[in-house]
Amino acid sequence: MAGALLAIEDLRVAFHTAHGTVQAVDGVSLSVAPGETVAVVGESGSGKSVTALSVLRLFGRADRVATEGAVRFAREGGVVDLLRLDETAMRAIRGGEIAIVFQDPSTSLNPVFPIGAQIAEVLRRHRGLGRREAFAEAARLLGRVGIAEPEARLRAYPHQLSGGMRQRAMIAMAIACDPRLLIADEPTTALDVTIQAQIVRLLKDIQGARGMGLMFITHDLELVGEIADRVVVMYAGQVVESGPAAAVLAAPCHPYTRALLACRPARDYAADGADTIRLSAIPGAPPRPGALPSGCRFAERCAMALPECRVAPVPLGSVAPGRAARCLRAGEVA
Amino acid sequence: MAVMLARRLASAAVAAFLSALAVFLLMRAVPGDIVAQMLGQSGTDRTAEEALRAFFGLDRPAHAQFLDWLGRTLAGDLGRSWYQGRPVSAMIAEAFGVTAQLAALTLAVATLIGVPLGVVAGIREGTRIDTAIQTFNLLGLSAPVYWVGLMLLVGASAFLGWSPPFIWRDFADDPAENLAIMLLPVISLAILQAAAYSQFVRGLMVAELRREHIRTAIAKGLAPHEIYFKHALRNVLIPLTTFMGLILVQILGGVVVIESLFSLPGLGRLILSGLQGRDYPVVQGALLFVVLIAIGINLLVDLLYAAIDPRLRP
Numbered sequence: 001m002a003g004a005l006l007a008i009e010d011l012r013v014a015f016h017t018a019h020g021t022v023q024a025v026d027g028v029s030l031s032v033a034p035g036e037t038v039a040v041v042g043e044s045g046s047g048k049s050v051t052a053l054s055v056l057r058l059f060g061r062a063d064r065v066a067t068e069g070a071v072r073f074a075r076e077g078g079v080v081d082l083l084r085l086d087e088t089a090m091r092a093i094r095g096g097e098i099a100i101v102f103q104d105p106s107t108s109l110n111p112v113f114p115i116g117a118q119i120a121e122v123l124r125r126h127r128g129l130g131r132r133e134a135f136a137e138a139a140r141l142l143g144r145v146g147i148a149e150p151e152a153r154l155r156a157y158p159h160q161l162s163g164g165m166r167q168r169a170m171i172a173m174a175i176a177c178d179p180r181l182l183i184a185d186e187p188t189t190a191l192d193v194t195i196q197a198q199i200v201r202l203l204k205d206i207q208g209a210r211g212m213g214l215m216f217i218t219h220d221l222e223l224v225g226e227i228a229d230r231v232v233v234m235y236a237g238q239v240v241e242s243g244p245a246a247a248v249l250a251a252p253c254h255p256y257t258r259a260l261l262a263c264r265p266a267r268d269y270a271a272d273g274a275d276t277i278r279l280s281a282i283p284g285a286p287p288r289p290g291a292l293p294s295g296c297r298f299a300e301r302c303a304m305a306l307p308e309c310r311v312a313p314v315p316l317g318s319v320a321p322g323r324a325a326r327c328l329r330a331g332e333v334a
Numbered sequence: 335m336a337v338m339l340a341r342r343l344a345s346a347a348v349a350a351f352l353s354a355l356a357v358f359l360l361m362r363a364v365p366g367d368i369v370a371q372m373l374g375q376s377g378t379d380r381t382a383e384e385a386l387r388a389f390f391g392l393d394r395p396a397h398a399q400f401l402d403w404l405g406r407t408l409a410g411d412l413g414r415s416w417y418q419g420r421p422v423s424a425m426i427a428e429a430f431g432v433t434a435q436l437a438a439l440t441l442a443v444a445t446l447i448g449v450p451l452g453v454v455a456g457i458r459e460g461t462r463i464d465t466a467i468q469t470f471n472l473l474g475l476s477a478p479v480y481w482v483g484l485m486l487l488v489g490a491s492a493f494l495g496w497s498p499p500f501i502w503r504d505f506a507d508d509p510a511e512n513l514a515i516m517l518l519p520v521i522s523l524a525i526l527q528a529a530a531y532s533q534f535v536r537g538l539m540v541a542e543l544r545r546e547h548i549r550t551a552i553a554k555g556l557a558p559h560e561i562y563f564k565h566a567l568r569n570v571l572i573p574l575t576t577f578m579g580l581i582l583v584q585i586l587g588g589v590v591v592i593e594s595l596f597s598l599p600g601l602g603r604l605i606l607s608g609l610q611g612r613d614y615p616v617v618q619g620a621l622l623f624v625v626l627i628a629i630g631i632n633l634l635v636d637l638l639y640a641a642i643d644p645r646l647r648p
Binding site for chain 2: 056058060061062091092093094095096099100102104107108109110111112113114121122125126157159170173
């Protein structure tokens with residue numbers, strides 16, 4: 001994938017647990033170009049977060065993880081495979097060239113340090129700033145992410161800030177060193193609905209201004225339309241559909257994507273002014289990682305499943321230029 | 335903060351009163367008193383016995399004795415030892431110097447050994463180093479303090495031909511001699527507490543390193559030493575403060591045994607000899623003092639807690 005900032009190629013991630021091996025990510029390929037926003041969408045357990053964490057190798061210390069495939073990242077000096085880079089080189093990339101914003105800012109910030117110190121730390125680490133300059137820059141960054149009175153906020157501890165403010169501080173920390181790629185792992189899930197839109201707008205705004213690549217992990221298709229250039233839909237550890245966001249949302253080629261779209265809450269305004277939210281859910285549950293079917297992994301929940309869907313693994317096939325779907329009936333769905 | 339302090343002081347006063355009452359009642363529940371001891375086996379002289387009881391005030395009803403003692407104590411007078419005739423407060427002050435030094439040295443040694451061991455075991459969770467440290471913890475926690483003390487004493491004299499000096503010396507008078515006396519008692523007390531520390535800190539460290547803010551620290555590109563010793567350890571310090579208070583109170587408990595084993599003239603031995611002689615004023619005064627110290631330590635820990643944990647600051 002020439003010209004890509006990040007190219008994940010046939011990534012496979014397995015966790016060895018006491019109950020056996022769990023193949024959380026099973027042959028995922030996706031790429032992010034400079035300045036591009038790619039949304040990775042799926043239910044919890046689809047492997048989308050594991051894919052994101054694999055880029056920076058941010059697994060838990062108790063996890064016994066086996067990774068295969070490649071995560072190619074274009075650095076200044078050339079392309080490196082992040083799965084095979086040594087720890088020291090990896091540390092230079094983490095927080096410097098690739099940064100990440102996590103889901104829950106109330107647990108992702110260290111509770112015993114003021115946010116100014118936490119932002120200054122990454123500036124000192126990667127940009128070699130002195131204490132004074134780092135704090136001045138941290139204040140500038142807090143202002144950039146829309147925090148009022150940034151100098152005073154430098155001394156605030158995470159618990160003294162609201163959820164939205166904390167996530168803004170996390171974003172300030174992530175963009176501190178002008179990363180070429182920003183990963184946002186469900187950055188709005190833990191926030192109030194009204195704050196969600198602000199945070200998404202802020203991310204989009206910063207990305208546009210800096211030309212960063214943005215990998216946006218979400219389970220919310222609503223957001224995809226607002227933010228993404230391209231979308232990758234994941235199900236049970238695999239990519240089931242990918243393509244330009246607008247095209248996929250307008251005419252999904254995979255029954256799962258279509259079902260997800262149908263799940264979005266729709267507002268009905270009744271005559272008496274009260275609005276009710278209609279929610280339709282996809283019947284059934286995703287297959288357990290230990291008991292994957294031999295055929296299409298979505299077949300059990302699919303309204304369009306044919307007998308041949310259950311026979312053999314379904315390949316990811318091209319359905320249109322730049323669009324792919326893992327469905328035998330992809331042509332009919334659209 | 336002031337409200338918290340006032341509330342803590344009020345409950346401390348209640349606790350001190352209840353423990354004073356308990357000590358008073360327990361002392362009188364123990365069979366035999368000083369009069370019986372003075373008269374010994376031949377104690378059949380009724381007039382002498384009654385005269386002695388009246389002399390010590392033991393002929394009065396128990397509640398009158400208690401209220402009398404409480405009143406004087408509140409006025410700052412702990413009375414005099416029935417054996418030595420010296421003011422109890424002076425005896426406590428003298429003995430406390432020894433106990434305080436023993437406890438402080440033990441706390442320092444236990445902290446300096448136990449905390450690093452726990453931190454290393456937590457960082458190296460699941461490795462051989464971790465197993466080795468946990469084995470030490472298990473042994474340290476299961477060895478009784480008096481047994482360790484006895485083994486050290488026997489071992490030192492049998493294998494090294496050395497035994498601690500007999501005559502007590504203050505640190506100010508003769509530091510070398512003083513520390514030689516303190517060496518074995520401090521080790522015997524510190525092993526248990528170091529093991530307790532190490533086990534506790536290991537658990538804290540293991541839990542801390544699984545928290546999400548540690549993942550953030552890794553994602554920032556920080557080096558392992560910054561992650562372990564800055565981001566994780568700073569959080570571990572908060573519960574560790576409480577634990578330090580608990581350890582100190584535990585050390586005060588262990589001191590009684592160790593002081594009598596090594597013949598150190600501290601509070602423990604004062605209380606023990608007072609008990610043996612049914613020297614009520616000494617036992618009541620010294621135990622009340624120990625209770626107040628323990629309450630004071632807990633109060634101090636609460637204040638420290640607020641200083642260390644930013645979430646508890648006003």
